[in-house]
Amino acid sequence: MVLALRHGFLLLLVLAAGVSSHAAAKPLVVAVNSPLAYFAKRLGGDAIQVTMPAPEGEDPAYWEPSGEDIADIQKADLVLLNGAGYAKWVPQASLRRSRLVDTSAKAKDRYLPGDAEVHTHGGNAHEHGVFASNTWLDFKIASLQAEAIATAFKRKLKLDASQVDAALGTLQGDLAALNGLAKQAGEALQGTALVGSHPVYHYLAAAYGMDMRFIHWEAAETITEENEASLAALQAERPADMMLFEFPPSASAVQAAERAGLRYRVLDPMVNTDADFIQGMRDALTQLKP
Amino acid sequence: MIHIQDLEFAYPKANFRLLVPELAVAAGERVAVVGPSGTGKTTLLNLIAGLLLPQAGQIRLGDTIMNAQGDGGRRKLRRQKLGFVFQDFQLIPYLNALDNILHPYRLDPAAKLDRLARDRAYRLSELVGVSERLQQKPRSLSQGEKQRVAICRALIRQPSLILADEATGNLDPENKLLIMDLLFQCAQDDGAALLAVTHDHALLERFDRVVDFADFRHALEPGTRT
Amino acid sequence: MTSLYLALAYLRHHWIKSLIMVLATALILSVPLVTQGLLDRSQNLMTARAETTPLLLGRQGSALDLAIKALYFRGQSPQASSMATVDEVWDSGYADVIPLHIRYFASGAPVVGTSLDYLDFRGFAFQSGRAFSLIGEAVLGAKVAERLGVGVGQSLVTQPENLFDLTATYPLQLDIVGVLAPTGTPDDTAIFTDIKTSWIVQGIGHGHDDVIAAGVRPDGVVIANAAQRQFARITDQNRASFHFHGDPETYPVTAIIALPYDHKSQTILRGFYQNPDNPTQIIQPRPLIGQLMDNLFRFKAILDAVVVVVAIAALFALGLAVYLSLQLRQPEIRTNYQLGAGRWFSVKLVALELLVLLAMGAGLAWLAGLASEQLVGELVVSLVAPSL
Numbered sequence: 001m002v003l004a005l006r007h008g009f010l011l012l013l014v015l016a017a018g019v020s021s022h023a024a025a026k027p028l029v030v031a032v033n034s035p036l037a038y039f040a041k042r043l044g045g046d047a048i049q050v051t052m053p054a055p056e057g058e059d060p061a062y063w064e065p066s067g068e069d070i071a072d073i074q075k076a077d078l079v080l081l082n083g084a085g086y087a088k089w090v091p092q093a094s095l096r097r098s099r100l101v102d103t104s105a106k107a108k109d110r111y112l113p114g115d116a117e118v119h120t121h122g123g124n125a126h127e128h129g130v131f132a133s134n135t136w137l138d139f140k141i142a143s144l145q146a147e148a149i150a151t152a153f154k155r156k157l158k159l160d161a162s163q164v165d166a167a168l169g170t171l172q173g174d175l176a177a178l179n180g181l182a183k184q185a186g187e188a189l190q191g192t193a194l195v196g197s198h199p200v201y202h203y204l205a206a207a208y209g210m211d212m213r214f215i216h217w218e219a220a221e222t223i224t225e226e227n228e229a230s231l232a233a234l235q236a237e238r239p240a241d242m243m244l245f246e247f248p249p250s251a252s253a254v255q256a257a258e259r260a261g262l263r264y265r266v267l268d269p270m271v272n273t274d275a276d277f278i279q280g281m282r283d284a285l286t287q288l289k290p
Numbered sequence: 291m292i293h294i295q296d297l298e299f300a301y302p303k304a305n306f307r308l309l310v311p312e313l314a315v316a317a318g319e320r321v322a323v324v325g326p327s328g329t330g331k332t333t334l335l336n337l338i339a340g341l342l343l344p345q346a347g348q349i350r351l352g353d354t355i356m357n358a359q360g361d362g363g364r365r366k367l368r369r370q371k372l373g374f375v376f377q378d379f380q381l382i383p384y385l386n387a388l389d390n391i392l393h394p395y396r397l398d399p400a401a402k403l404d405r406l407a408r409d410r411a412y413r414l415s416e417l418v419g420v421s422e423r424l425q426q427k428p429r430s431l432s433q434g435e436k437q438r439v440a441i442c443r444a445l446i447r448q449p450s451l452i453l454a455d456e457a458t459g460n461l462d463p464e465n466k467l468l469i470m471d472l473l474f475q476c477a478q479d480d481g482a483a484l485l486a487v488t489h490d491h492a493l494l495e496r497f498d499r500v501v502d503f504a505d506f507r508h509a510l511e512p513g514t515r516t
Numbered sequence: 517m518t519s520l521y522l523a524l525a526y527l528r529h530h531w532i533k534s535l536i537m538v539l540a541t542a543l544i545l546s547v548p549l550v551t552q553g554l555l556d557r558s559q560n561l562m563t564a565r566a567e568t569t570p571l572l573l574g575r576q577g578s579a580l581d582l583a584i585k586a587l588y589f590r591g592q593s594p595q596a597s598s599m600a601t602v603d604e605v606w607d608s609g610y611a612d613v614i615p616l617h618i619r620y621f622a623s624g625a626p627v628v629g630t631s632l633d634y635l636d637f638r639g640f641a642f643q644s645g646r647a648f649s650l651i652g653e654a655v656l657g658a659k660v661a662e663r664l665g666v667g668v669g670q671s672l673v674t675q676p677e678n679l680f681d682l683t684a685t686y687p688l689q690l691d692i693v694g695v696l697a698p699t700g701t702p703d704d705t706a707i708f709t710d711i712k713t714s715w716i717v718q719g720i721g722h723g724h725d726d727v728i729a730a731g732v733r734p735d736g737v738v739i740a741n742a743a744q745r746q747f748a749r750i751t752d753q754n755r756a757s758f759h760f761h762g763d764p765e766t767y768p769v770t771a772i773i774a775l776p777y778d779h780k781s782q783t784i785l786r787g788f789y790q791n792p793d794n795p796t797q798i799i800q801p802r803p804l805i806g807q808l809m810d811n812l813f814r815f816k817a818i819l820d821a822v823v824v825v826v827a828i829a830a831l832f833a834l835g836l837a838v839y840l841s842l843q844l845r846q847p848e849i850r851t852n853y854q855l856g857a858g859r860w861f862s863v864k865l866v867a868l869e870l871l872v873l874l875a876m877g878a879g880l881a882w883l884a885g886l887a888s889e890q891l892v893g894e895l896v897v898s899l900v901a902p903s904l
Binding site for chain 1: 606612613631632633636646647648649650651653693710712752755756758759760
């Protein structure tokens with residue numbers, strides 16, 4: 001009897017070990033920003049582990065990981081890149097090409113020029129950061145990105161194709177709905193000149209026909225005179241009606257915008273958040289009206 | 291022990307012939323053969339040892355007629371019945387004194403080089419006074435020591451006949467007597483017959499008998515060479 | 517047994533002569549043994565390496581140079597191919613691709629710019645540290661670390677390609693972040709880094725302080741101050757300023773390892789690049805290196821013939837030595853005869869002595885063969901591939 005119990009206990013141990021090792025064997029997927037991480041979670045479900053390595057409060061596009069951070073990322077079975085030059089650390093890092101997925105590769109022809117920094121070497125000018133990179137704010141591109149992730153899951157991680165395809169179907173349905181909302185917003189904003197507090201909305205503006213220019217404000221911080229001057233210059237050129245903030249703006253930012261005669265709305269690109277991307281975007285887009 | 295009868299021998303181109311009508315040496319007897327050097331005394335010893343074969347006659351060693359044996363038989367007789375002491379010692383240069391003394395054992399596949407043999411080597415070396423020099427190679431031994439080692443080698447297998455060819459020829463006068471005495475004593479201990487070629491007249495009185503070699507040498511007349 | 521005792525006593529007594537004869541025998545015998553050992557081991561080493569590398573791509577040119585550079589990091593640098601080819605093979609979907617940039621050296625060891633996939637592909641284990649993860653980081657082969665006595669946390673500096681190369685390459689400090697476990701392959705002698713780091717060494721990528729504006733042109737272009745500093749070291753502070761110029765497709769790659777997914781993919785890939793008009797050549801290292809080894813073995817056959825002739829000459833010399841020594845031993849042989857030695861006694865003795873000498877010589881030659889096998893590794897590759 002005791003023996004049988006002992007055997008039973010051993011069996012339990014073995015089973016537990018099997019289960020835990022199985023859990024540890026879940027493929028690890030690293031996404032460079034939260035939208036991609038969200039897509040990955042939707043598509044992979046419980047079959048995978050998804051992380052977004054940038055620490056809370058950091059902009060994943062400008063995060064500078066240490067060698068050890070990269071070493072952790074190297075352990076991933078799949079690294080989801082946004083493409084279009086998103087995340088400055090990527091070119092500095094050593095990653096296995098076979099495990100990289102450039103999610104926007106199929107939308108290369110739709111890349112938009114960004115805020116160019118130009119410098120010269122002996123008279124030869126060259127540009128850095130040529131593309132705007134928040135591609136997912138064009139929800140058709142976002143849909144392609146989701147599709148690229150799904151393909152990689154099926155091919156490289158060998159996830160169950162039918163499950164991934166089903167998940168992709170619903171996700172693309174959600175993205176199509178967002179696309180519809182964005183279109184409505186774009187139509188509603190016809191005749192409204194917009195100012196982006198930061199150059200992050202290129203794709204949104206281009207895809208949905210919004211008239212938008214950019215300044216460089218840190219919306220959550222106190223607005224400086226220099227900040228105000230740049231807005232004033234913009235207004236002098238051609239007056240705008242509405243300002244778009246990435247985050248809920250500080251009181252100082254709200255006042256500065258109002259002084260310039262601008263209404264404001266918040267549209268978070270959701271680069272570093274655990275919130276539901278579809279829900280967040282839906283909410284933001286619905287309030288995006290004149 | 292040895293009995294020679296009607297022995298005839300001549301080298302192919304020599305102008306003399308060796309004729310020995312009769313020569314016998316009994317066991318324990320010591321016989322000297324004298325005569326001027328280079329007259330063929332060594333030839334006689336070589337005939338007795340079976341290194342040369344006579345044209346006629348008989349050399350009897352105990353019950354065996356030496357010159358009736360084939361080469362193998364004569365080699366075997368030499369190994370088993372004879373002891374040699376040479377004028378120039380003829381020690382093996384790369385063996386130490388002990389191994390030189392034991393050498394006859396190593397030459398004879400039938401002999402057993404056992405403790406008995408080694409004990410005998412030690413005893414003999416003590417007897418002749420070289421027991422302290424057994425580990426030395428010949429090149430570090432004096433002339434007298436070399437001949438003592440050679441005597442031990444000649445006696446190690448208790449031969450019935452010892453052939454000594456000018457055994458003291460290379461030694462100083464003091465050593466000559468000493469070595470000859472040792473040889474005599476050892477031969478006597480073993481009851482061996484001794485036939486020694488010598489031209490040293492000072493030693494002759496110690497022998498039981500002296501044979502003049504001139505009696506055996508006969509000039510050949512032209513045209514009678516064999 | 518007694519004959520052996522006497523034979524050994526003779527050899528011991530004439531030990532100088534014995535030693536010379538043993539050495540002479542050993543020398544004569546060791547030449548074919550050592551060369552055979554070297555060749556066998558080198559063949560194993562070289563073909564093993566070639567076998568595990570299914571396909572190599574590079575610029576049209578000497579296939580052998582390409583293979584030797586890519587497999588053993590030695591010899592003439594083939595003309596560089598470009599990242600366009602790497603992308604082309606990736607995009608073909610027939611193979612995984614590993615780029616290799618092998619041009620620069622640090623402390624005498626080749627700096628191999630590659631991707632992490634190379635580390636996976638060769639199945640490296642780490643003695644200490646981790647793989648390179650950022651530009652400027654390097655991983656050392658076991659022998660390099662041992663030879664230079666450096667390890668994780670220390671650094672090496674790349675050497676300019678030549679003294680007169682004033683244009684492009686600032687020496688770059690490589691930070692050591694890992695040391696590989698020994699593999700017994702040329703990987704032990706190399707320094708691995710991300711290919712991007714190699715490009716920085718080559719001057720394609722560079723970093724500087726945030727642009728110190730000397731002025732702004734009317735078209736809005738910021739003119740950088742001429743005192744802009746070029747970094748010889750990539751640090752956490754300046755890493756972000758490192759960037760690359762020009763079309764990434766044009767960045768140089770010395771060789772490309774392609775790992776086809778299956779036999780069919782391999783055949784298709786080979787077919788695609790086999791056109792001589794294509795600026796890219798594709799080679800299968802296995803038959804190529806096999807051919808090289810065959811040539812070596814042909815050379816070995818000539819060497820063997822020479823050895824046979826020399827051995828015959830040596831045999832004559834040995835015969836003469838034996839003859840002369842027999843002459844010198846006539847008195848001893850005569851003594852043995854007089855003392856009643858058997859007819860074959862002296863013959864047996866001399867034969868036994870010769871046998872002992874030959875056996876010792878052969879044993880020594882065998883040891884030399886064994887010792888030489890321990891020393892090969894590097895040596896062989898340097899024999900086969902002319903060093904720089």
